[in-house]
Amino acid sequence: MKTTELAIVGAGPAGVCAALEAASCGVKVTLIDREEQIGGQLVKQTHKFFGWHEKSAGTRGIVISGDLADQVKANPDICFMGSAEALGYFQDDGVLLLETPVGIQKLKPERLLIATGASEKMILFPGNDLPGVYGAGAVQTLMNVHGVRPGKSVLMIGSGNIGLIVSYQLAQAGVKVAAVVEALPNIGGYAVHASKIRRLGIPIYTRHSIKEAYGTACVEGAIIWQLDDNWQGIAGTEKQLDVDVICLATGLTPLCEFLWQAGAEMAYIPELGGFVPLYDENMETTVEGVYVAGDAACIEEASTAMAEGRLAGLAIAYSLGKVPADEFSRKRAESLKELDELRAGPTSGAIVKGLAVMKEQMRKRVSQ
């Protein structure tokens, strides 16, 4: 059976940054992704990133993913396995099962990092299975990876950063965005993203949701309506929209299947996106040697995913004896400070609250 010092499942921003950090300390890394390409969701991000000027702020996700991919390819200590999908993790013998183009393979890593990202949350409405109802990720894949417009006119459900950004990208592709609806009283994403699409003439309706999608063989239109304080639609407030695409950007939830399989202790923390693994300041879960980073740990921005990846990579290298203790504590302190700063603003309020819940649960667990 094949072995490796560190297996990373998911070559998105968190996984790649962890791989680069660990490899820079001398860890032999196997980086696994079901896509052929390195970068995960970054390859679909055509907008410029926020963050530090020194750390790729102002650079588009697609450009960042290209840079990261070049670094991975140039690094002799990282083996990238593309088109390889993890099928399962067997807790008892610590074996990862992978489906690759040359068959199913087993891999036994000394350390495992789960950086599998998130899955999209769906919502229920009549007509939700009509062709033309897409998740925002699928719309981005169609447009930004394959160069295909999903339709002519779109209703966007959800005004988080993904809903706002994908609306902008649709407009750039020449697709009309009829409206963005948001069930909450306020826009969920950054104000600058909202302003950017508003001045394109895209209306944003807060306290609104979709009532139904209609059409015989595919989406021919949608009806939206206003919501009351109990999230119920208000009769008489319906608006009919002529759209052929309904794009769902209604939130993400961590994709933690392999962590459940590893027997990691999970907790339901809504602020972090739902069920998340409990992890410590080294991004290590309650299963020794199994780490987590990025959206699989907590639904956040790519910039925090990259910082978490670097932290996890460093901690893993230390646990393998590749980093001296003083260097580890200095670099870890820098990493934690970086994460704190990224989360210092009011837009990260819920995340900070969720992470405090996590810390408390970890504390209770240790004291038991």
Add this chain to the structure above:
Amino acid sequence: MKPDVLMTTGIPSKEQIDSATPPGSRRKQGPFVVIECFQEIPCDPCYHSCRFGAIKPFESLNDIPQVDWEKCTGCGVCVAACPGLAIFVVDETFSDTECLIAMPYEFSPLPGKGDPVHLLDRSGDKVGEGVVHRVVPGRKPQGTPVVWVRAPRELSLNVRNLLPSAGKGGNNCV
């Protein structure tokens, strides 16, 4: 609680826009920057892009940029640098009747010098007609182009987007 106009519509309030606009005396002196960034988000490239020190140093990554208009030359470098496309430059001294407005523009095809454009406000509504004065293509890989348009002077603080009036622009408001 008073509803936050910006966070319910995406359009900044009048107070927010006033806070981003220099006093009249400064406006008469030449081009000035307008930074329509009203929410603390972790982002600092604008500060680093300014060679004149016109954007005050950040204490925290989440600071809202503060402008020293006496140092601002209206060069427009920060317009292309802002990841949120929230920065504009306005020159009300261009002529007796017209002003210049620099706006980030990430749509294809890029308009060319002399092209007529519809002028749009913060809701995307057409509020007037203008002409492209200058186009600064994006610098770094896939950087943001900046389009300077001539606009009626009274619209200097209203116009925040453009739509090429001849041919197709990849814009939502058709």
Add this chain to the structure above:
Amino acid sequence: MSDENTIIVCRCEDVTLGEIRKAIREGATTLDEVKRITRAGMGPCQGRTCRLLVAGEIARYHRKHVSEVLQSRYRPPVKPVKMGDFAALSEEGGNSQEEGGHRQATGGDGQCICGKAVTGK
């Protein structure tokens, strides 16, 4: 609500909200029970789409928090795999050390694109 039979909860297995609610009314209290009765979550996506929606329905009916609804286990494989592929694995005996422990998976031809060793030992 008459709409519930036109709302699909599990897209893989075409299970409607009406069918899910009926299973819950008839006594299903966990995700596993709903799954076994309706097949919701047994399709290609293995519940990635409907799991939270079904949990939400159970929670609402029993006036519980969604975190209290018993989760079903995530057994490997997390997606459908051909039986033949597993058979090939056992024949191989899981040993390919002589290849440097590494066959690169990209491109479908078994060729390595990076030429680096996995094990390094």
